Amino acid sequence: MRRAALTPNPIPSLGLGLRREFLDQVLTELPAVAQWEIAPENWMGRGNLAEYQLDYLRDHYPISSHGLSLSIGSQDPLDEAFLLRLKAFLDRFSINRYSEHLSYCSVGGHLYDLLPIPFTEAAAEHVIARVRRVQEIIERPLVLENISYYASAATELDELSFIKRILQGADCELLLDVNNVYVNSINQGYDPHQFICELPSSRLTYGHIAGHHEEAPDLLIDTHGAGVKPAVVELLQLAQQVHGPFAVVLERDFNIPPLGELLNELYELDQQLQPLGEALHGN
Amino acid sequence: MATNKPSPDWRELQQQWAAAIRAPNQGSLPGVEPRRLAVYQRLVFNNIDSFISRGFPVLRQLHNEQQWQQLIYQFMQQHAAQSPLFADIGREFVAFAQQTLPAVWAQLAQYERMEVDALYAEVDYQLLHATNAAAEPAPSANELLDRVQFRVNPSVQLGVFQYPVQQVSAANPQPPAAAEPVCLVVYRELTSQPHWQQHEAVKFMQLTPLTMVLLETLQQANGSTLRAALASLQPYAVGYQPEQLAQALVTVVEGLMQRCVLFLAPE
Known part of the structure; x- marks a missing residue:
């Protein structure tokens, strides 16, 4: 038998991405995590059991949402009917934070995966208008994540300028995924430290950390399928030093280990992020 | 930028990317290394395939690897999936199957989907x-x-x-x-x-x-x-x-x- 998860004291500052693989165990054991993050697209329209499970979770933890299918950068029309359903879902479960990916996942219909928006001025203008409309409909800030990408669609602008342009133009928040910064810095050949330091502190409200897979020395894949690499932890430490503390969630979506093992990884990460994380307790 | 090239149209780029992902054997993307494009082709295909294979286990068994792969690509190319929800990929596939598969299999797909609809009702x-x-x-x-x-x-x-x-x-x-x-x-x-x-x-x-x-x-x-x-x-x-x-x-x-x-x- 595997050892039980270490019991942290106090409650860790890190949250964890919720997976159905260990959902029943979470609901039974109620382990110590700062919050759970869910993908609304995996919970909406999933029947009574899902609703009861989410209600029970909601009674015991804060929940954040991290969307997958908004397709904010797509030329397909914004799906406003979906956004209204989404708002009702977020209201129903009192979920305040809604984050999404600065990407597109549909062109003439959904592809159900995240593609990099071409970094052009015109695309940035298009995204800005859509972000504003989304925020109007859901009556919440939209928190946008810097995505990982494997082939650059960069043309006019570099990634950092594109992101900053949208954050400012749309007046929205940033989810900094430090694993994505690391993966992109290798894949695209840029300095991840400089990238992180130049982000606007006031927009950065939330973070992600995860593991990746090395397909080739110059091609990393953001699988969320392995433990977090030390270089990625260092980037998170740097980000919190430079920009101040922000809530962070650990994501694990493939090769999911037993929950106890995953929690131990979370608690160890939490230790490494102390004392920075301490400022987060109580908010 | 210092070059005199006109700015590429982002809409056109998106369409080129989507086309290259939906039909991997029909060419490449200018300026994109094939092994990098291949990552996207693999990710998108595997994701959609996993939902449909799990949702239609009997239909899956009736196809060999190559036939099934061809069917999934046909779905990706011919069906504009409208639902943002992952649980609806199967419903999108049923709509596609009605246009594409022999009647007995189109009806089998409908039947297999009824199970999911009952579960999530x-x-x-x-x-x-x-x-x-x-x-x-x-x-x-x-x-x-x-x-x-x-x-x-x-x-x-x-x-x-x-x-x-x-x-x-x-x-x-x-x-x-x-x-x-x-x-x-x-x-x-x-x-x-x-x-x-x-x-x-x-x-x-x-x-x-x-x-x-x-x-x-x-x-x-x-x-x-x-x-x-x-x-x-x-x-x-x-x-x-x-x-x-x-x-x-x-x-x-x-x-x-x-x-x-x-x-x-x-x-």
């Missing part, structure tokens, strides 16, 4: 609580006929097929059309108000055309007596006198109540 358990309370003590045959009203289990999915889709398997991939319509119900076996741990089973049953029409009639009426439904059922019960039909239906509804397909409506 929203049920008002409070209403059913009241209906269960109404069942104590068990009503007599006369009460079942003339007094009580019925509610159909809200998770019930009804399907009428030309082919015996429930018999399709690798050993019997394309059965001939049946002589009579094949009537099937798929439903969630509702227990009492579910706790978050209570996973309810999905059940399958073949119905006679008469029972099928009965359920459709009761579904539409949303609270009807058996007597009121009789008139619309008579055409499906050739050779039955009205009173014989009434007695036969009492037996049918007792069975459906036991199996949790029918509930009594509160009075």
Whole structure:
């Protein structure tokens, strides 16, 4: 038998991405995590059991949402009917934070995966208008994540300028995924430290950390399928030093280990992020 | 930028990317290393494939690797999926299958999807609580006929097929059309108000055309007596006198109540 998860004291500052693989165990054991993050697209329209499970979770933890299918950068029309359903879902479960990916996942219909928006001025203008409309409909800030990408669609602008342009133009928040910064810095050949330091502190409200897979020395894949690499932890430490503390969630979506093992990884990460994380307790 | 090249149109770039991902063997993307494009081609295909393979296990078994891969690519190329929800990918696939697959497999896809729809159906358990309370003590045959009203289990999915889709398997991939319509119900076996741990089973049953029409009639009426439904059922019960039909239906509804397909409506 595997050892039980270490019991942290106090409650860790890190949250964890919720997976159905260990959902029943979470609901039974109620382990110590700062919050759970869910993908609304995996919970909406999933029947009574899902609703009861989410209600029970909601009674015991804060929940954040991290969307997958908004397709904010797509030329397909914004799906406003979906956004209204989404708002009702977020209201129903009192979920305040809604984050999404600065990407597109549909062109003439959904592809159900995240593609990099071409970094052009015109695309940035298009995204800005859509972000504003989304925020109007859901009556919440939209928190946008810097995505990982494997082939650059960069043309006019570099990634950092594109992101900053949208954050400012749309007046929205940033989810900094430090694993994505690391993966992109290798894949695209840029300095991840400089990238992180130049982000606007006031927009950065939330973070992600995860593991990746090395397909080739110059091609990393953001699988969320392995433990977090030390270089990625260092980037998170740097980000919190430079920009101040922000809530962070650990994501694990493939090769999911037993929950106890995953929690131990979370608690160890939490230790490494102390004392920075301490400022987060109580908010 | 220092070059004089006109700025590439981002819309056109998106369309080129999407086309290259949907049809990987039809060329490359200018300026994109093939192994990097291949990552996207793989990610998108595997993701969509995993949802459809899991959602349609029987249909999957009827195709070898190459045929299946071809079918998934055909879906990606020919069907503009509108739903942002992952649970709906299967529904999108059923719509595509109706246009593409031989009738027996298109109907099999519909049948396999009924299971998912039953599983995810929203049920008002409070209403059913009241209906269960109404069942104590068990009503007599006369009460079942003339007094009580019925509610159909809200998770019930009804399907009428030309082919015996429930018999399709690798050993019997394309059965001939049946002589009579094949009537099937798929439903969630509702227990009492579910706790978050209570996973309810999905059940399958073949119905006679008469029972099928009965359920459709009761579904539409949303609270009807058996007597009121009789008139619309008579055409499906050739050779039955009205009173014989009434007695036969009492037996049918007792069975459906036991199996949790029918509930009594509160009075």
